[in-house]
Amino acid sequence: MGAAVDRRVDLHTHTNFSDGRLDPEELVEEAVWHGLSALALTDHDNVEGLERFQAACRQKGVEGVDGVELSCEHEGREVHIVGLFIKPSEAFCALLDSVKRERELRMEKMLSRLSEIGIEIPMEEVPQEAGRSFGRPHLARALVERGVVRNVGEAFARYLGDQGPAYVAKSRFAVRMGIDLVHEIGGISVLAHPGASGLVDRIPDFAALGVMAVEAPYPKHTPEEERKVRALCAQHGLLVSGGSDFHGNGDGRDLGQPPIGYAVLEALKERLAEVRKGT
Ligand code: AMP
Numbered sequence: 001m002g003a004a005v006d007r008r009v010d011l012h013t014h015t016n017f018s019d020g021r022l023d024p025e026e027l028v029e030e031a032v033w034h035g036l037s038a039l040a041l042t043d044h045d046n047v048e049g050l051e052r053f054q055a056a057c058r059q060k061g062v063e064g065v066d067g068v069e070l071s072c073e074h075e076g077r078e079v080h081i082v083g084l085f086i087k088p089s090e091a092f093c094a095l096l097d098s099v100k101r102e103r104e105l106r107m108e109k110m111l112s113r114l115s116e117i118g119i120e121i122p123m124e125e126v127p128q129e130a131g132r133s134f135g136r137p138h139l140a141r142a143l144v145e146r147g148v149v150r151n152v153g154e155a156f157a158r159y160l161g162d163q164g165p166a167y168v169a170k171s172r173f174a175v176r177m178g179i180d181l182v183h184e185i186g187g188i189s190v191l192a193h194p195g196a197s198g199l200v201d202r203i204p205d206f207a208a209l210g211v212m213a214v215e216a217p218y219p220k221h222t223p224e225e226e227r228k229v230r231a232l233c234a235q236h237g238l239l240v241s242g243g244s245d246f247h248g249n250g251d252g253r254d255l256g257q258p259p260i261g262y263a264v265l266e267a268l269k270e271r272l273a274e275v276r277k278g279t
């Protein structure tokens with residue numbers, strides 16, 4: 001029993017297929033280094049890293065969970081819906097392809113906003129590998145490289161935050177659609193970081209929209225927020241998930257933190273088995 005009790009999981013991470021720093025292989029190596037038994041890759045609106053992720057997991061003996069983090073919207077606010085154990089269909093991948101193209105256009109718009117206030121950054125300086133998903137963190141890094149700001153946090157505070165002069169909103173799925181999309185591709189839907197999104201009190205709304213789980217352990221959640229999320233989950237028949245939201249950029253979100261026991265994944269897998277049996 002001892003070993004089983006000690007097993008740890010992290011069900012929310014990013015690679016450089018979206019706005020993380022590491023390759024899928026490097027992410028899995030890091031998971032091994034931290035002694036994690038299971039790991040979910042949940043890149044923003046992108047599933048293209050999953051194949052390499054799974055290959056690396058098999059090689060390193062880590063249990064890999066295929067995931068995604070969809071940018072959604074509810075009553076004008078950004079809501080992130082994570083899908084776990086997903087099996088992306090062709091239609092789903094085509095949809096994400098159009099999101100990716102929109103993110104590229106949005107990046108160009110943010111660069112022209114910066115240009116209007118005298119900060120010239122050419123597209124080539126935005127550190128993203130061709131064909132992957134652009135996000136604001138890429139632009140933040142370009143601003144650091146140029147010496148415009150000292151760090152990523154300052155880039156968001158001064159230019160890229162929701163109220164910042166270079167901010168351009170991205171198109172987002174209605175949260176109901178995000179949840180349905182995850183279910184259509186066989187996944188478990190999870191409301192991501194409700195505390196960080198200011199949505200803890202709205203958990204009953206998301207339960208009504210069909211979400212199956214909510215992240216309770218999360219680096220930016222206060223103990224009080226985590227307790228409240230757990231209580232609401234129990235009240236509304238929702239499962240608990242959680243993770244580090246690791247991006248590999250030294251922003252204080254470290255892989256495997258906060259520690260999450262394997263029992264959390266076990267419960268999600270039991271639910272998945274029920275869903276797939278059609279109960
Ligand atoms: P985007 O999807 O392009 O709008 O970028 C959103 C991502 O930017 C989030 O998932 C975070 O990883 C990152 N982010 C948002 N706000 C901040 C902030 N204040 N400091 C650092 N990273 C942030």
Ligand code: ZN
Nearest residue numbers: 014019044247
């Ligand atoms: Zn991110």
Ligand code: FE
Nearest residue numbers: 069080192193
């Ligand atoms: Fe998120």
Ligand code: FE
Nearest residue numbers: 012014069245
């Ligand atoms: Fe995330």
